[in-house]
Amino acid sequence: MVQTIQASKVTLRDLIDRVGLLRVRTPDFFREWQDDRPALLDDDKTYLDRIQAGFFNLLDQGPVLERSVQIAVVAPLLFLAGFFLPPFNLHTEKSMEFVAEDEGKIIRVQIDILIVKDNFWVMVIESKEVEFSIEAGLAQLLSYMLSDPKLGDHPSFGLIATGGSFGFLKLVKEDNHYQYGLSRIFETQNPFNELYEVLQVMKRIAELSP
Helix, strand or coil: CCEEEEEEHHHHHHHHCCCCECCCCCCHHCCCCCCCCCCCCCCHHHHHHHHHHHHHHHHHHHHCCHHHHHHHHHHHHHHHHHCCCCCEEEEEEEEEEECCCCEEEEEEEEEEEEEECCCCCEEEEEEEECCCCCCHHHHHHHHHHHHCCCCCEEEEEEEEEEEEEEEEEEEEEEEEEEEEECCCCCCCCCCCHHHHHHHHHHHHHHCCCC
């Protein structure tokens, strides 16, 4: 009998044991978030400063929930990065399934935001509540990325956004081996507005999409 597991319940240990997922810590594995990042316009910087100010206002009002983060922080970043315009297609709340072949288990996933260009995944975003850490959503996001039907033909990129923190991921499949790497964590509350760098990485990944 096939066992179904909700992606929200999956741990990194589950993915390591069932598909042999490995984390690569060498900087050269994930150069895309570091190299050739496009320059930002002054208008972009002004808008990013307003997004940061809006996030601080949300914090002052009380607990910041997932939907608030999506509306106030993630959606404006997607707009600035050009993901609402052709040739990109935006799909939200899209259900996917990932099958762990060696265990006969199904991991059922619910994707918050899925961006597709010509049927290729460009970025998956799992927007967690602000009180959650990046680590809290890592296994869930990797489960989403593992369900990419074109994984192996190209890398899959992901972003975990809490509003206060942003982390990018890269996942590759080679000869049925899965490897992933993480960017550094960008923090909205640091003295300098690190949303500048978040937008640069998003634009860079958009340029790399097939």
